[in-house]
Amino acid sequence: MTTAEKTSVRRAPFKAGRMGVCKALTVALLLSAPFSAQAKAVEPEIYTPVAPTIDQARANILIARQLQFTHFRDLGISDKLSGDVFDAYLNYLDGQRVYLTGGDIETMSKVRNRLGSALKTGQLQPGFDIYNLVQQRIIERLQFALETLDDGIEKLDFTTNETILLDRSEAEWEPDRQALDALWVKRIKNAVLAQRLNGADDDDIIDTLQRRYEGQLKRAYQARSEDAFQAYMNAFAGMWDPHTSYFSPRTSENFNINMSLSLEGIGAVLQADNEYTKVVRLVPGGPASKQGQLKPADRIVSVAQENEKPVNVIGWRLDEVVDLIRGPRNSVVTLEVVPASSSDETLTKSISINRDEVKLEEQSASKDTIELDRNGQKYTVGVITIPTFYADFRAMQAGDPNYKSTTRDVRKLIAELQQEGVDGLVMDLRNNGGGALHEANDLVGLFIDTGPTVQIRNSSNEVQVLNDDDASVAYDGPLVVLTNRMSASASEIFAGAIQDYGRGLVVGSQTFGKGTVQAVRPLNHGQLKITQSKFYRVSGGSTQHKGVIPDIEIPSRIDKTRIGEDALDHALPWDQIDAVPHTRYFDFSGIIEELRKRHDDRFAKSPDFRLLQQEIDFLNEQRQRETVSLNLDERTVQQEQIERTRLTIANARRELRGDEPFESLEELEDWQDQQAADLGSTDEELDFVIREGGDIMADMLELDKRMASILTPQQFAAQAEAL
Template structure:
C-alpha cells in the first residue's frame, strides 16, 4: 500500500471520530466529502522516471562535494527537507491537515538517505497527496459557490488570518472546511468591495477555481521532481536550485537578453507568482508601477478577457506574460504593501526588448546655494553593471560598458565644474563583476577591489591595475535594499577606501557567486564562492551598511538576503592592504546632524515617513474582518489615507489635488512613465545626496578636514578594517 493509499484509509477511519461535529457544520461538509470521492478517483498520480533518479544522484553529489557550504547529505537533513517541501507545496497550510501529516511519520526522518541514493518515491507520494487535497478543496469551493454566495453570512464577528505560514495545521478535514468557508467569504468580500455584483463575482471566482482545478489534474512528473529537488537544494542556500529541461531553456533565454517581455524576474510563491526584481531599463522598470514582492493574480492580453493565474506553474505564467514587441499585457497584482489579498491593482505594460542603451549610466548636475556660496554637484545614475560582450568579442573599440560610460560622464561633469559627485546605485541589482572592479578603479590609484573565496578556502583578489584616476573629489554613493551583488562590491570598496560616504538603507546582502552545471536531465545552479570586501567582511547576508541612513518603503523582512531561508551567514577573512584616502570621522556627526535637520523640516521626507508608517501598519495587520460593514469601513479608511498622501505630494509640486481614488488611479495609469525613481523632479533622495555632498564641501572649506586626493591617511589594512567594519 502506498503512502497516499494508507493516508486515505486513515482518513476514513478517523471520520468516525468527527461525525458528530460534522453534523453541526452545515451542508458544506457533505459537498466536501463528495468532492473528495470524485477527485480521488479522477486524479492520476505522477511517478518518478529513471532519468530523474539519475539526476537526483548527481545533484546530491554536486551539493555535497562542490557547494560552498560544507553540508553532508544524510538523514540529519530529513526534517528540514520535509518542512521546506511542504512549505513549497502548501505554504499557507490550507490543503493538508494534521491528520495528513501524522501519516508521514514513517518517512519524515529518512528523506536524506533516500535522496542520496535516488529513491524519489517518498517525495512523489507527498506531492500526490497534496494534489489530491488541492482537488478536494477546489471542488469544495465550487460546490459552495453553487449554493449561492447570497447564502453566506457577512454579519457576524468572523475574521480570517492573512498569513497562515506560521500557524498550526488544522486538525482534520472538518476544520479545513470551516477554514475554506472563510477563505471563500473573504474572496467574495474582496470582489464586492471592488464593485462586482454577485453574479459577476461568482463567475470570476468559479473561473479562478476551475483553472486551478484543471492544472491540478494536469500535474506532471516534472512538477513534482522540480519541487522536490528545489526543497533539497535549498538546504544549502536559497540561490542553489534545480532547473528542469523546460526551466533551463527559459533561464538560458533570459541570460542572453533575447527575451521579449516586460523585463521582470519572477518566482513561485505558494499559489502566486511573485515579482523578485525588475530589469533596469526594461518595460516594467520604465512603466514604474510594478514593484518587487508584488504577486500576480491575473494576466490579460490586449482585447481579451483576464486569465487568472493563481495556482499556475511558473513556466506557464512566464509564457503567458511573454509576447511580441509593442503588444500590451495587463497584470493584476496584489501590491507588496497591500493590507490583504483582496487589494489588487491592474498594471498595463508594453512589451519590448531590454535595450542596452536604456540600462546606460546617465548624469545630472545639482546646483545648490549655501549662505552666498554656490556648490555644483554631479550625479550619475547607474541602473546596472553592463557590458556589450558581443561588441567586445567582435573587437569593437567603442563597445559600451558601465565603466566606459561613467568615465565619459565624469569628463563632461568636470568640464561643467562639479566639485563633488553622487553615484546612485539604488535598485541596481548587479551585473558584470569585472565592471564593478573597473568602476572602483576610476576612483582609486590602484589596489584590490574585492576578494572571492571558494569552498576550498582559496582566495582570489581582484585588483585595479590602472593608476589613472578619473575623479579625485569626494563622493556620495546612494544605495537601497535593492542594491545587490556588484553594487555592494562597489559601495563596500568606496567605503573601505574612504573615497566616499554610503548613504541610504542597508543593501540586499547578495554576496555569493553561482555557476550553472549541466545534468543528464536539466541543470543545477549551485553556489560555489563568496564575496568579501577588502576590509575582510563579507557582503553576504549583512550587505553594506550606510554611513548616513535614509529610510525606505521596502520592507526588509520581505526583501533581502537575510529574509531568505538557509541563507549563507556573514563572516570575515583577513583584510588586504589598501589605501584610505579621506577621513570622515571629524565631520560624520555634523553631516548626520545636518541631514536629520533637513529631513525633519522636509515635507517630502514627512510624506515618505507617512507612507512607510502606513505600509508598516498594513503589513502588521494579522487578520481581516469578514463582516461586510466593518470591512467596508477598513477599505474606505485605506483609500482615504492613500488619497491624502497622494494629494499632499501633488500640492508640493503645485498640482491640483485629486477628488477621488478613481481619479488618482486613472492619473497613475496615464502618468506611470513619470514615476520612475530616477526622475529628479519627483526624487528628493538624489537631491539629498547633493545636499550631503555640499555639506562635505562646506565643512572641507571651513576645516580642511578632507585631505587632497593622493595624500592617503594610511595603507595599513588593519586601520582601514577598524574604520569600516560592518
C-alpha cells in the same frame, strides 16, 4: 451537456488511478482520509498519481553528490536535514496550510527522518507520495470551493464578527476536513467581500472566482512527474542556500529563464512563491520598469492578453507563467497582482504593460546636475545614475573600439561633468541589482589609484583577489554613493570598496546582501545552479547577508522583512576573512556625526521627508495587520480609512508642488495610470533622495575644504601627523 452535467464533472471525486505504480506509503496516505463525495452519473475526471522516472533518479543522485562535495556550505545529509527538507517541501506545496489536515501531516511524518537517506540514493518515491497526496487534497479543496459558489454567495453571512488570518504560514494545521471546510468558507467570504468593496456585482464575482478555482483545478489534474521532481529537488537544494536550485530540462532550454528568470517582453525577474509567482526585481530599461507600476514583491494573480479575459495563474508552474506573459513587441499584457504593500491577498490591482525588448542603451548610465546655494556659496553637484553593471560582450569580442560598458560610459560622463565644473559627484546605485563583476572592479578603479577591489573565496578556502591595476584616476573629488535595499551583488562590491577606501560616503538604506557566486552545472536531466563562492570586501567582511550598511541612513518604502538576503530561508551567514592591504583616502570620523546631525535636522524640517515617513508608517501598519474582518460594515470602515490615508498623502505631496488636489481615490488612480503611461515622468522619492545626496555633499564641502581636492595618501599621512 447540461449545466448540471458540467457541475457533475467538475465536482466529481478523484480516484487513486494507477495505484499499481505507487508503493505502500502512497496507499497508506490515500486511504487515511477517504472522500465522502458520492459518484456521479457522468464519468468523473480522475487524478493520476505521478511517478518518478529513471532519469530523475539518476539526476537526484548527481544533485546529492554535487551539494555535498562542491557547494560552498559544508553540509552533510543527516536526520536533521531530512526533517528540514520535509518541512521545506510541505511549505512549497502548502505554504499557507490550507489544503492539508493535521491528520495528513501525522501520516506523512512517518517518512520525515527517512527522506535524507532516500535522496542520497535516488529513491524518490517518498517525495512523490507526498506530492500526490497534496495534489489530491488541493483538488478536494477546489471542488469544495466551487460547490460553495454553486450554492450561492447570497447565503454567505457578512454580519458576524468573524476574522481571517492573513498569513497562515506559521498557523497550526487544521485538525480535520470539517475544520478545513470552515476555513475555506472564510477564504471565499474574504474574496467575495473584497470584490464587493471594489464595486463588482455578484454575477461578476461568481464568474471571476469560478474561473480562478476551475483554472487551478485543471492544473492540479494536469500535474506532471517533472513538477513533483522539480519541487522536491528545490526543497532539497534549498537547504544549502536560497540561490542553489534545480532547473528542469524545459527550463534549461532558455538561458535567460535559466540564469535570471528575466522575462522576454516586460523585463521582470520572477520566482515561485508558494502558489504565486512573485516579482523579485525589474530589469532596468525594461517595459515594466519604465511603466512604473509593477513593484518588487508584487504577486501575480492573473495574466490577460489584449481583448481577452484574464487567465488565473495561481498554482501555475513558473515556466508556464513565463510563456503566458511573453508575446510580440508592441502588444499589451495585463497583470493582475497582489501589491507588495497590500496586507490582504484578495485586494488586487491591474497593470497593463506594453511588451518590448530591453535595449542596452536604455540600461546605460546617465548624468544630471543639482544646483545648491549655501549661505551665498553656490555648489554644483553631478549625479550619475547606473541602473545595472553592463557590457556589450558581443561587440567587445568583435573588437569594436566603441563597445558599450558601464565603466567606459561613466568615464565619459565624469569628463563631461568636470567640464561643467561640478564640485562633487553623487553615484546613484539604487535599484541596481548587479551585473558584470569585472565592470564593478573597473568602476572602482575610476576612483582609486591602484589596489584590490574585492575578494572571492571558494569552498576550499582559496581566496582570489581582484585588483585595479590602472593607476589613472578619472575622478578624485568628493563622492557620495546612493544605495537602497534593491542594490545588490556588483553594486554592493562597488559601494563596499568606496566605503573601505574612505573614498566617499554611502548614503541611503542597507543593501540586499547578495554576496555569493553561482555556477550552472549540467546533469543527465536538467541543470543545477549551485553556489560555489562568496564575495568579501577588501576590509575582510562579506557582503553576504549583511550587505553594505550606509554611513548616513535614509528610510525607504521597501519592506526589508520581505526583500533582501536576510529575508530568505537558509541564506549563507555573514562572516569575515583577513583584510588585504588598501589605502584609506580620507577619514570621515571627524565629520560624520556633524553630517548626520545636519541630515537629521534637514529631514525634521522637510515636508518631503515627513510625507515619506508618513507613507512608510502607513505601509508598516498595513504589513503588521495579522487578521482582516469578514464583517461588511467593519471592513467598509477599514477600507474607507485606508483610501482616505492614501488620498491625504497624495494630496499633501501635490500641494507641495503647487498642483490641484485629487477629489477622489479614483481620480488619483486614473492619474497614476496616466503617469505610468508617460515614460518621461519622474519618481518623486528619487528626486528627493538625490537632492539629499547633494545636500550631504555640500555639507562635506563646508565642513572640510580638503574634500574639494581629495588628499593623496602621502598628503593625508603628513597632515594627520601635523595634527
